[in-house]
Amino acid sequence: MRSTTPMPGNPWPHDMTITVEDRPQTLLELLWIREAHGLRPVGETLPTNLADSPSPAANPVDSETHERWSNAWARIWSEVLAHSAAELDPTAFDAAFDSATSLAERARLLRQMAGPTWDDEFGRGVFDDDAYREWERRGFDSHVSTRPGMLADSPEHRDVEALAAAWRRGLTKVVTIPCRDMHVRQLGSRALLVTDEVRGDSVEYRKALASFAVG
Template sequence: MTITVEDRPHALLELLWLREAHSLNPDGEDLPPHLVRTPVPAATAVYQATRARWSRGWSGVWDEVLAHAGTEPDRALVDNVFSAEASDPDRARLLRQLTGPSVSDQFGAEVFDDATYQEWDRLGFESHVASRPTVLANSPERRSVAVLADAWRRGLTKVVTVPCVGTHVRQIGPHALLVTEEVRGDRAAYENALRSFAPAV
């Protein structure tokens, strides 16, 4: 049994920061709750028209990035990216397939040059490292291995976590599950989330 746990999904974290630091109000179904660690407002404010446009586009970008986060890297694609035979345009196209949708393409790379984002990201990384279990037996997956194995038999291969408030759980395609850190850190809640995973039909 092999399960991938993505517990620092960079592009998803960028989107979650953007939503709160710029006070966006996106519409959409099954959107994640607010971040546990609320970011301070972005140091570089944007015009109201820009915020409105970003609010309208945020949910669509979230769904695209989330769908990509739920996939496993294609080994053949990785090999092709680094193949000596690939031309520069082919390599660039393959690399885009591998890395998935770009948040920067949608909202501008400069938005993440903001000093408040850099500080929020640094503190989040430090908190993440400090909270990792030092003993394998204490990992959520080891504690819930029987329920996890059942979910794996139904097709689960990846768990993606986000540092959002509450017990948000969402299946991402046929092989992945999105959960909040709170869910993954609570054995009963995590096992309920794993039991909710449904096989592809």
């Protein structure tokens, strides 16, 4: 999001650029795994449960796998969050698809851009599950139906004063997750994680933006 030219009286600073990642696929996958497989990861800053609770996985795993997944979940979550907060190298995409780039280097660059995933350690098979497909479909439909029709109707324009103040302190990205309650967490020196509920509530969103501190 950016205003292209200075406009007198416009509260959005013309040079303010904010990225809103409102459907972070890798984070969504981790949240589904945690609940659909009944994992019990341990951590002080883990998000709350999903607002749209998924059905139990149609393909449950054995107790040994369940324990390994529970033990690994919080670590993978932290790794994925860190990548979500990172600034992407604007030259990486061009380099990956440059005709002079080798196949091996292209694969490395694409993995770097995609960041860590559950698949890296446990494979993609867990998502070949009817329960996941149904939950994913519901989430996508809800996301499409609730998106603002115009950019001016977005929460960022609604609460632009608080957003601009946070941007001046270093904020460049907001990541949202569809979890319950008012979960807020600063991610490094540039990003903020909030639940959809926080972003949808002007009072709570302004509080979350006000909590963002210089890294």
